[in-house]
Amino acid sequence: MTDKINSWNETTWVSPSNIALIKYWGKHGEQLPNNPSLSLTLKNSVTKTQLRYRKLEKPVSDSEDLKVAYWFDGKRNEAFERKVIIYLGRLHTEMPYLQNYELEFRSANTFPHSTGIASSASSMSAIALCLVDMEQQLGLRKPPTQDVFRRASFLARLGSGSACRSVYGGWVTWGEDGLLPESSDRYASPLEQTVPEQWQNLRDAILIVNSDRKKVSSSAGHGLMSNHPFAEGRYRQARKHLNCMMLALQNSDEKTFIEVVENEALTLHSLLMTSSEDGLLLQPDSINIINAVRAFREKTGLMVCFTLDAGPNVHLLYLEEDKETVQQFIQEELLSFCENNQWIDDQVGEGPYKVEN
Numbered sequence: 001m002t003d004k005i006n007s008w009n010e011t012t013w014v015s016p017s018n019i020a021l022i023k024y025w026g027k028h029g030e031q032l033p034n035n036p037s038l039s040l041t042l043k044n045s046v047t048k049t050q051l052r053y054r055k056l057e058k059p060v061s062d063s064e065d066l067k068v069a070y071w072f073d074g075k076r077n078e079a080f081e082r083k084v085i086i087y088l089g090r091l092h093t094e095m096p097y098l099q100n101y102e103l104e105f106r107s108a109n110t111f112p113h114s115t116g117i118a119s120s121a122s123s124m125s126a127i128a129l130c131l132v133d134m135e136q137q138l139g140l141r142k143p144p145t146q147d148v149f150r151r152a153s154f155l156a157r158l159g160s161g162s163a164c165r166s167v168y169g170g171w172v173t174w175g176e177d178g179l180l181p182e183s184s185d186r187y188a189s190p191l192e193q194t195v196p197e198q199w200q201n202l203r204d205a206i207l208i209v210n211s212d213r214k215k216v217s218s219s220a221g222h223g224l225m226s227n228h229p230f231a232e233g234r235y236r237q238a239r240k241h242l243n244c245m246m247l248a249l250q251n252s253d254e255k256t257f258i259e260v261v262e263n264e265a266l267t268l269h270s271l272l273m274t275s276s277e278d279g280l281l282l283q284p285d286s287i288n289i290i291n292a293v294r295a296f297r298e299k300t301g302l303m304v305c306f307t308l309d310a311g312p313n314v315h316l317l318y319l320e321e322d323k324e325t326v327q328q329f330i331q332e333e334l335l336s337f338c339e340n341n342q343w344i345d346d347q348v349g350e351g352p353y354k355v356e357n
């Protein structure tokens with residue numbers, strides 16, 4: 001690969017969003033989680049990011065900002081650009097050579113911005129994957145990294161915690177726990193436990209109750225956990241839930257799976273709404289959907305359950321084999337609770353990939 005001044009090189013990655021079943025909520029130090037989390041990487045909700053880079057004639061000095069431009073949907077996005085400059089500045093020890101390059105990111109999401117879907121996991125993981133590819137292309141990492149995905153997960157975590165899980169497809173864990181021999185607080189890993197076949201490709205209908213930007217940013221929300229009276233109990237509960245989930249996976253135990261997933265979602269919101277006035281993010285239609293999902297499960301006996309992000313939108317998880325019945329239920333009974341009848345039809349996906357040109 002050429003590394004000449006003035007010649008541009010590029011790499012492009014598509015990276016997905018993910019939805020946590022066991023939530024990361026509360027962190028310390030440099031983006032280290034206070035409890036282990038478990039998530040499903042999605043398939044259709046993705047960010048595509050191209051990184052173009054070229055060597056500068058003169059490196060930027062330690063006191064200057066890195067030379068970065070960030071374009072989103074064809075337009076320069078100065079707000080996100082600022083975040084990326086701060087993020088890349090924080091990677092200085094890991095990637096000191098970034099000072100020698102001019103970097104241009106061009107990015108777009110498949111999911112509309114008007115859905116309130118958090119894009120930090122997909123966008124930060126896409127950036128991290130581009131950076132790791134850049135250092136591979138240029139032979140800048142010495143010794144060459146053994147596992148580029150582990151390194152990308154590590155770098156993505158420094159941008160946004162949940163982003164470190166998006167680097168792998170399927171079921172992914174992040175955060176050290178005795179039950180997960182390969183686990184680390186510093187990067188995510190694919191779940192080692194075998195997942196029952198019919199759960200491997202779970203579907204996720206993202207029901208858009210409200211598309212406004214949320215009042216509490218995730219970072220502020222994590223911060224509120226440090227003085228929260230329930231914090232220690234919550235971290236213990238997350239570990240217990242992980243244990244229950246491992247057993248549920250071993251035994252294909254649908255009831256436990258549903259109990260853990262729904263309890264995690266409601267625990268997140270209990271913590272949120274007892275943290276600050278702005279933490280009351282659930283809306284009447286979120287609750288209407290939750291009640292309708294539970295009634296539908298009771299009536300049909302199907303494996304359907306809900307989970308939530310730090311916002312009012314509801315993720316409905318269900319099996320591929322029940323797709324027709326569940327999507328009919330969504331059309332007939334849930335869409336009236338959604339803003340402009342909006343929902344996103346998603347499912348577990350295989351993780352990020354490089355776009356070869």
Ligand code: DP6
Nearest residue numbers: 020023024037160161162218219310
């Ligand atoms: C509720 O990863 O967005 O989605 O590390 O500050 O960027 P930062 O937070 P973020 O938090 C995600 C919180 C969550 C639960 C989860 O994804 O595990």
